[in-house]
Amino acid sequence: MDICKLVFVICFATGIHCIPLFPYDLVDLTRNLGPDSIYYPILGGYEKVIEFQGSKEFGHWVFSNMLKMTEHVGTHMDAPSHFNKVGWNMHQIPINKMVGPGVIVNVKEKARKNPDYRVSINDMKEWEEKYGKMPDGAMVIMNSGWDAKYPDKNSVYGTKNVSDLKSFHHPGWHEDTISWIIANRHMLFIGTDAPSFDYGQSSTYPVHVLTSRENICGLENVANLDRIPPSGSIISAAGMKTVEGSGGPLRLYAMVPSAGANNSSVTNGTSNLLLIVICLTLFIKLQHF
Numbered sequence: 658m659d660i661c662k663l664v665f666v667i668c669f670a671t672g673i674h675c676i677p678l679f680p681y682d683l684v685d686l687t688r689n690l691g692p693d694s695i696y697y698p699i700l701g702g703y704e705k706v707i708e709f710q711g712s713k714e715f716g717h718w719v720f721s722n723m724l725k726m727t728e729h730v731g732t733h734m735d736a737p738s739h740f741n742k743v744g745w746n747m748h749q750i751p752i753n754k755m756v757g758p759g760v761i762v763n764v765k766e767k768a769r770k771n772p773d774y775r776v777s778i779n780d781m782k783e784w785e786e787k788y789g790k791m792p793d794g795a796m797v798i799m800n801s802g803w804d805a806k807y808p809d810k811n812s813v814y815g816t817k818n819v820s821d822l823k824s825f826h827h828p829g830w831h832e833d834t835i836s837w838i839i840a841n842r843h844m845l846f847i848g849t850d851a852p853s854f855d856y857g858q859s860s861t862y863p864v865h866v867l868t869s870r871e872n873i874c875g876l877e878n879v880a881n882l883d884r885i886p887p888s889g890s891i892i893s894a895a896g897m898k899t900v901e902g903s904g905g906p907l908r909l910y911a912m913v914p915s916a917g918a919n920n921s922s923v924t925n926g927t928s929n930l931l932l933i934v935i936c937l938t939l940f941i942k943l944q945h946f
């Protein structure tokens with residue numbers, strides 16, 4: 658009897674440990690936020706003032722800062738209200754519009770040859786040929802290799818003079834590609850590892866205008882895109898809930914299915930159920946000993 662109970666406990670504990678509770682690896686897609694962070698050069702940058710630091714005032718350790726920064730700094734999101742008067746402000750974006758399947762479009766080679774490269778409809782079709790139709794609610798992000806230039810302002814903006822907006826050279830999305838995605842697919846976010854998802858030479862920002870009109874949010878200065886697969890990740894872009902906010906830095910991350918983990922929810926559910934049935938049967942049988 659005691660041996661049987663021991664066997665039961667061992668079976669149960671081993672079974673529980675075999676089931677991956679969270680079968681994903683988390684990949685941080687966020688840059689450190691500080692005085693070196695990239696921001697749109699006509700805006701205010703980033704300042705930090707220490708409010709409390711020490712043990713004297715309250716009799717225990719206290720540390721607290723006051724931050725003053727533009728919303729468009731570092732790895733950050735653009736709310737639709739950034740380029741659409743009646744678009745969602747940060748506090749109005751529903752939480753279920755801030756997470757979705759990652760669609761990572763690699764244009765590194767093209768952007769290396771041409772810093773004014775814009776992601777084409779053909780790039781999207783090539784992506785779909787390799788990975789299947791773009792999933793609904795996608796977080797569509799271009800990987801241009803610009804990540805490697807961060808945080809050197811001159812190389813990120815591709816200019817000797819960051820105050821001269823007309824001199825910028827960095828890749829972006831082509832407006833025709835955005836119109837094609839909006840007409841034929843469904844995305845929640847458009848993003849880039851470069852400082853803007855409109856290319857550097859743009860003065861009219863058509864990609865910002867088109868996406869904002871559809872309440873599609875944006876992501877800029879995204880990091881570590883080489884560490885996630887072109888398809889199959891889930892990206893969380895839960896921005897700050899600032900009232901009347903036009904954007905803001907966020908902790909952006911991807912959930913990537915762990916290597917070796919059984920990620921089929923059906924199979925996981927089935928093995929969970931099977932384990933419970935085995936344990937219950939064993940337990941009921943033991944009661945009759």
Ligand SMILES: N[C@@H](CC(=O)c1ccccc1NC=O)C(=O)O
Binds near residue numbers: 696700729730852862
């Ligand atoms: N989306 C850019 C900022 C940006 O494009 C912008 C910000 C403030 C004023 C004008 C801007 N762009 C052009 O109209 C960024 O977040 O860095």
